[in-house]
Amino acid sequence: MPRVGLTTDRVVAAAADLADATGFESVTVSALARHFGVKDASLYTHVRNLQDLRVRVALLAGGELIEEIASAVAGRAGKEALAAFAGAYRAYALRHPGRYAATQIRVDQSLVADSPALRRTAEITYGMLRAYGLTEPDLTDAVRLLRSTFHGYCALEAAGGFGAPRDVRASWDKAVDALHMALVHWPREEPGVT
Secondary structure (H helix, E strand, O other), X not given: OOOOOOXXXXXXXXXXXXXXXHOHHHOOHHHHHHHHOOOHHHHOOOOOOHHHHHHHHHHHHHHHHHHHHHHHHOOOOHHHHHHHHHHHHHHHHHHOHHHHHHOOOOOOHHHHHHOHHHHHHHHHHHHHHHOOOOOOOHHHXXXXXXXXXXXXXXXXXXXXXXXXXXOHHHHHHHHHHHHHHHHHOOOOOOOOOO
């Protein structure tokens, strides 16, 4: 029988908060049970196992992230949209380190197809890049470039990996400028070439 007051949404939100406070890898069913003052078994009514819990945190965080990005890019195009997208991404990653780490786990493709938030992520990202005149397979390549650049920068910044005296925000802005130039001058692949 489910414990009164516990819901799946409440359990997942608490797991996301725990991830931000102590790191995504420290999120366990036992840690959550301690948080709620219940036995581990009480939580299995709401999540199947640790992997299910972590995927649910990833989907929650992915939804939060894309909402912030969507709000930032609304009504913008080109470089302005790219800068807004990048800024919202970085702000979320730095403000919610555990949730952000959850967004980097591999999620089963069937769950991606069933997730409105993850579908919206693709729509917004690809929509922004279409403004640069990109089509497939260049769209996928550009998405990979942006994701790896944003993720790498945010991971290094969060870990204190930038030791030079130059302002980290100035370097971020320069990276976004460079990405804009790369997208404007994208080496388009000829149709039919893979």
